[in-house]
Amino acid sequence: MSDATKTGAVLVVGGGISGLTAALEAAEVGNDVYIIEKNPYFGGRVAQLNQYFPKLCPPTCGLEINFKRVKNNRKIRPYTMTTVKSVSGGPGNYEVELETAPRYVNSNCTACGDCAEVCTDEIDNAFNFGMNKTKAIYLPHEMAFPRRYVLDIDSCSPDSLEAIRGACKYNAIDTEMATETFTLNVSSIVWATGWNPYDRTKLENLKPESSPAIISNMMMERMAAPNGPTGGKIVRPGDDKEIESIAFVQCAGSRDENHLEYCSYICCMATFKQMTYVCERYPDAKIYVFYIDLRTPGKYEHFREQLRTYENAEFIKGKVADIIAEDDGGVTVVAEDAVGGGKVQQKVDMCVLATGMQPALGEQGKSLGLNMDNNGFVVSEPDKGMIAAGCAKSASDVYTSTQSATAAALKAIQNAQ
């Protein structure tokens, strides 16, 4: 008990798998931990996946237990819709100014859903990358933690707002809520700010906006997920065609000086995984994978071997550098087969861009006084109590992220003592 009072607090920025892990590791050995998340829910990118490595579990598998641990741990104070505004002070005693955006729904909410039923306004579902709509008052996703609705007040008409207020039996709607700022004093900060899928519209030569048949690998995850926009069906956006052929475009933006200079580490594995989604649903569908190299580190090699021999799959060594939208809704991907020679023009029903990971913190990191590398990843400074974890540190899979999060927690509490 006396030890605990001596321990300085830890702030964890980001509530994805890395942030949750770091927060729990630090709190479960007795430190005070604040964990903040920009979104109205915890779980980050993992929550958006259909299955994740290493065991191809659904995200509920790992996240649910972590949410429970967070709920039961009085040392952890979670804040959603909260971002860092500024960091001042020095190692051992940082003063962090934070800002919480208004949710317009208070803690009375039981997530009964009556409000959404009466709401007449719809917005793009950001959790599903805009592939479907959601009501302007919504639960971010089925498994959302905290289990509380969010109101997008700007997209709500006065009538709708009135109806929502009327429908809520618990007096949970509070349209008077305002942006709140508050200050925390912490000893160290774990930056687990995660990643964003690389903006595919920047891949100009692939013309991703020319056809709805061109999707990103994260959109594919959402489609395959049972709680996704299609209820787990993989169909072509736009006309809902069941696919007979699909192309995976590897290194879409990664390993490219003009986009992301580094290898995003996960896209090859993500493609192999998504091949299994396709195989399960359409055993006869032809799968084409266009790649530069296939990178499946460590024991993932076996997974690759398994899929390389899949009879309906064809692997073409050559990066897709052109995609042509076809009249029938499909697309033709163009690459040079560097092994066989000659150009390949493959017509497919749908095409998945294996877009890479872009560090989500970006330029803001520098203004917060963080040491950033040229690619926007945070370089840890353990002596200063500034520690990076997960994909804020480098492009990595869940397994590596949790490892680095645990390591970050250790550094953070060492600094906090």
Place this chain on the structure above:
Amino acid sequence: MSMNVQPDIEFIKDMKEAGGDTLKKCFQCATCSVVCPLSTDENPFPRQQMIYSQWGLKDKLIGDPNTLLCHHCGDCTTHCPRGAKPGDVMGAIRAYAYKFYGWPAPLANLASSGKNLPLLVAIPALVVFLVWLISGANVLSHEDFLHAGYTNFFGEGYMTIFGFKLLTWNVTFINSIMIPTAALAAFASFKGVTALWKKMSDNTGVGEALYRPSVPQFVKEFLWPSLVEIVQHERFKKCETNEERIRGHQPLMWAFIALFFVTIYSLISQDVLGRFIPSLHGPMAMWNPVKIVANVAAVAMIVGIVILWKNRNQMVEDNQGGNTFYDWFLIWMIAGVGVTGLGAEVLRLIGVVKLGYLVYYLHLLGYLVYYLHLVSVMMLFLYMPYTKFAHLIYRTCAMTFERYRDSAYVKNPVK
């Protein structure tokens, strides 16, 4: 069977000097081959050329028509994810090939390196100067300049044998410089093109074709369509990025074609007919249609080269193309020919207008500029087969070969 690849260090060094120093960055993603507007489905480039260069397989590269078909628009370089600049590497391979096929080798080597620039200028400068000295170091008076222009640069009067007037001294001396130079260039071109054709045939197995076209068939089916394509800039236009370059290249090409015919005309009228009709000597009148063509061509040449000069600067600035001697030398030479040619004419015309005392020195300046004009023309002729100017023959050859390769003579349609 194992293969022992011996990387050719000299080749790699040459490539680096010619602007291909980035070639090792390539990781063979093949983006370049897809974004290239000229690369075809059966024979994509430049991905393959990049790996051949990395491996030092120069034999494959110098006999590869694809390297010559590239028009260096720089799209591949723009999209290259590694900064390997395939466009520059292709240019470097071409520079190397011109040198490789160049005959005589010492001259080809000399013309391919920027370090030799002083010597490259000095040789023609000295030759023309010496011939001028031998011809009697004639400097005309102002009055004669107004009347004869530069037609007595190498002396007045006729070379006679047994009282029979052959040619004017001036023509004799000019011919003594330009005809051997042009003949050398023509012979070197012939040798180079033959060697290239053989190499390309060997590399692609075209040499084993069962039936060969006759010469008229060959010209009609392969060479002529290629020339038409070149003149119309059909392939050049496929590189959309090159729009600005085409605007420069087109007038330049037409200027060369026009000036070629003007020179032929002038040769016949002055040197052949002029023997019998003395009035044909001297500068052509400004209203003479041929003179008008010549002047229009001269302006087109300068306009063209200015556009190309600016465009090259822009390419370097935008990182689409390298800053190499190979690319610049041709631009400098043509600019030199254009500016000195038009400059000499303008000075002569100013000389006609009475401008007071200063005008009496104009003819000296005119003579100097005319001298520089002869030097730059000789440079252009002499170095044609070894510098970027060689694209004139080698690219034509490759385009013809491409047609031949894809024709029924080579591709057995029955098979």
